[in-house]
Amino acid sequence: MDVTLLGTGGPAGFPRADCPCAACARALGAEARAATSVLVDGVLLLDLTPGAALSAARAGHSLHRVQQVLLTHPHDGPAMAAPPELPAPVRVPDGRELTLLSGHRVRAVALDSPGTGYAVTGPDGGRLLYLPPGGTPAGLGEPDHTFDLCLLDLTGRPEALARLRAAGAVTWATGIVAVHLEHTVPPGAELHRRVTAAGARAVPDGTTLHAGEAARAPRELPETAEAPEVPRRTLVLGGARSGKSAEAERRLATFPEVVYVATGGGRPGDPEWAERVSAHRERRPAHWTTTETCELAPLLAAEGPPLLIDCLALWLTDAMDRAGAWDEEAWRSGAPQRELAGRVAGLAGALRRTRRTVVAVSNETGSGVVPATASGRRFRDELGRLNAAVAAECEHVLLTVAGTAVVLRR
Structure with missing residues (x-):
């Protein structure tokens, strides 16, 4: 199951257009991020954001094959109009499951804050967990499986990863990627150092990951040739x-x-x-x-x-x-x-x-x-x-x- 990150920033993007802070001023090049949106195998879009079609094109993809658009968190302001080539975006009620014609199964995960997370299982058996900004699963019991890839607000809610690990839903073999990145953490080396300490990584917009393979070891710095282990x-x-x-x-x-x-x-x-x-x-x-x-x-x-x-x-x-x-x-x-x-x-x-x-x-x-x-x-x-x-x-x-x-x- 291929997972393309069309954006990895917070809901307002990073840098924010109206923000004069030092972190936003330094968010240049690969550290500039569109609002987080995820394209799964070209058929499932998690979170509709401004410029999603352009972001997909930059990553070498098209949205014409998308069968389902799912929203995860409340958006401020008027409802966003979906491009004509996309289905109308919806939010799945907590605990409900839907199956796409492509064979992907999506289960809505209840959170401890407004919003919905999604557990996606691909036709090849790959498993993805995607959580919205500030989201932590609520009422975690014994998981029925372990996720291959987890995308979450690691810098804003690090305890979410602790809960997932405690429940066994995420292990040290799970690929963990920080998304919804905001100006609360300086971009560049400091961001990558913090996520590396958690056994995770931050990647540029447009990166495609595969749920089902062992994730590459986290990087201390983006340009590091050999990815170090999490220090003991x-x-x-x-x-x-x-x-x-x-x-x-x-x-x-x-x-x-x-x-x-x-x-x-x-x-x-x-x-x-x-x-x-x-x-x-x-x-x-x-x-x-x-x-x-x-x-x-x-x-x-x-x-x-x-x-x-x-x-x-x-x-x-x-x-x-x-x-x-x-x-x-x-x-x-x-x-x-x-x-x-x-x-x-x-x-x-x-x-x-x-x-x-x-x-x-x-x-x-x-x-x-x-x-x-x-x-x-x-x-x-x-x-x-x-x-x-x-x-x-x-x-x-x-x-x-x-x-x-x-x-x-x-």
């Missing part, structure tokens, strides 16, 4: 309020299960710290679990879902407490240094051997004022050594600055 171990560095925790959480937002490892613990009598912890908890998806511990090696050694460790700077504080590294006289004796070095080496070794997907967060230090105390300078130095040891064991290393992630290693 990632270190996210950054200063205070740089966006490092949000970046780490975003990288695991599409996983059906995540264990959030909080190394800070509680601080009795500190209401400001309690507010910070509460804000972090509210931001996490409801299906994540949380454990508060600095004992990371057992978690890394165990089998289980991905780990998000936030953060290594607090882990180091605990390790220095245990080693007695704050006492100047004891530190000069060398015993705390050896114990601390052993703890860091143990953590790096556990990270090297782990089979789990891990995203670790740490503070980047040493770029500002030199600490006024010996213990402050000691912590700065040891955190730099810890970050270097952990980064050496990670396939992917990011530095967040002013809410922007810079790729240091991929």
Whole structure:
């Protein structure tokens, strides 16, 4: 079953004609996208958008063979007139199924927001799931099959992919493509980096995919010759309020299960710290679990879902407490240094051997004022050594600055 993406942008296209934002200003060439519309085997059109016939012609197709036009989401403004060569567009009621003369079967999928998704099965048995902008399937039970190709609003509703994976409707063998792309994510390298982290990809308008073949591995950048695997171990560095925790959480937002490892613990009598912890908890998806511990090696050694460790700077504080590294006289004796070095080496070794997907967060230090105390300078130095040891064991290393992630290693 051939699936041609006539457009991959949001309902208003990308860039938006009336938008002066930086993302729209940078959406040039292959990063400019018409509103998402999908042509299946030349006979089924999912979403009628302005200029659909021209988009099809640019992709080397015609709409003259289209037997059915299906709409997925409410459109603002007056109803769009269908070109005379196309059947009148309709929306199928949730749960209903229709069969085309071509042999394609289409089932309407109920969503948790206004709109309808469509599960399409081709005559060759290929299976496609297409979801509208902001759409997530509602009431997922045991799926009767696994989809070969999934097109969804990955940047707007990443939890949709997490739900599909949890239900078994989408597996790591499913080809996942981000559509309905908007100016909420900068185009170019940043967009491709975000979707790659989810095991997906973004493709230009006019791309034809095949539902039924194993999807090509996701790309980190459009021009990358060899498509990399989704990184299993990632270190996210950054200063205070740089966006490092949000970046780490975003990288695991599409996983059906995540264990959030909080190394800070509680601080009795500190209401400001309690507010910070509460804000972090509210931001996490409801299906994540949380454990508060600095004992990371057992978690890394165990089998289980991905780990998000936030953060290594607090882990180091605990390790220095245990080693007695704050006492100047004891530190000069060398015993705390050896114990601390052993703890860091143990953590790096556990990270090297782990089979789990891990995203670790740490503070980047040493770029500002030199600490006024010996213990402050000691912590700065040891955190730099810890970050270097952990980064050496990670396939992917990011530095967040002013809410922007810079790729240091991929």
